[in-house]
Amino acid sequence: MSVKIVVTGGAGFIGRNLVAALNERGEDDILIVDDLGTDEKWKNLVGLRYEEFMDKDDFRLAVRQDTLAGIETVFHLGACSSTTEKNAHFLADNNYRYTRDLCTWALQNNVRFIYASSAATYGDGTLGYADSDDITRQLSPLNMYGYSKHMFDLWALKHELFDRIVGLKYFNVYGPYEDHKGDMRSVINKAYEQILQTGEVKLFKSYRPEYKDGEQDRDFVYVKDAVDVTLFFHEHRRKSGLVNCGSGKARTWNDLVKAVFSAMGKPARINYIDMPETLQAKYQYHTQADVELLRNLGYDNDFTSLEDGVRDYVQDYLQKR
Secondary structure, eight states: BBBSSSTTTTTSSSHHHHHHHHHTTTTOOOEEEEOOOOOOOGGGGTOOOOSSEEEEEEEEEEEEEOOOSSSSEEOOOEEEEETTOOOOHHIIIIIHHHHHHHHHHHHHOOOOEEEEEGGGGGGSSOOSSSHHHHHHHHHSSSSSHHHHHHHHHHHHHHTTTTTTTTEEEEEEEEEEGGGGGGGGGHHHHEEEEEHHHHHHHEOOOOOOOOOOTTTTOOEEHHHHHHHHHHHHHHHTTOOOOEEEOOOOOOEEEHHHHHHHHHHHTTTOOOOOOOOOOOHHTOOOOOOOOOOOOHHHHTTOOOOOOOHHHHHHHHTTGGGOO
């Protein structure tokens, strides 16, 4: 098989938006790789232009047998993104070993390799959110999902690969085509449904005195911005590294939910609920990307404001489904 671009996870959230953006740039010589399973993820493929689709397991076999040709760029976005997944063996194979095998193949065949890491690698944020090599070596993720991503970051760092490959530490990405993710959907998606059904939104209470209820914050990134950053490294092939993909501006859950109410033209009603005990020790109260490296590498586009991104998502997608 000969194609120009491979997008693993191409039927997933960021992957689907990435393929659409490639289509807008006139690219359709694309192999989409995914595990469609039995849910509604297949619907994300509708409307996309691509050369071929391949099941993830068949693709992994093709990589091992080196039967792929003509590929210039691999966007490796396929992974299990559930922060509550308990099967460590599955996560180690799917998120670490798969990435390592594909990276090795890409480097051996002079193929540009851009992969999804995660802000979950930063753990509780004690060491900050700087994407420096020294910090990366010291990080301690709070769950196996974060550690499975961190495993590959460490492997690539150990073998000095970040002068040739790109790892993107996506922060809290939200936007169209995440419906299939179930409980891993963004709070915006969930809040929209809650408001339609009950007129209010439930948020977790705070269990740390320095944060009032709903004032826990995140670096929220509209998926269109996440895709734009990803394509920057596709278009600038000499730029590499393990890089944060975030706005650099943390906003609170209260801000987020109020933006959803505003986009729907409804008054804000928030109900603060108890956090499950199983989550309390693994909960991030603050994330905010250090974007110095991203800017130093030459990415200078502005990120969409939370209010504008939420309005676009709600009014141009959620209300039109």
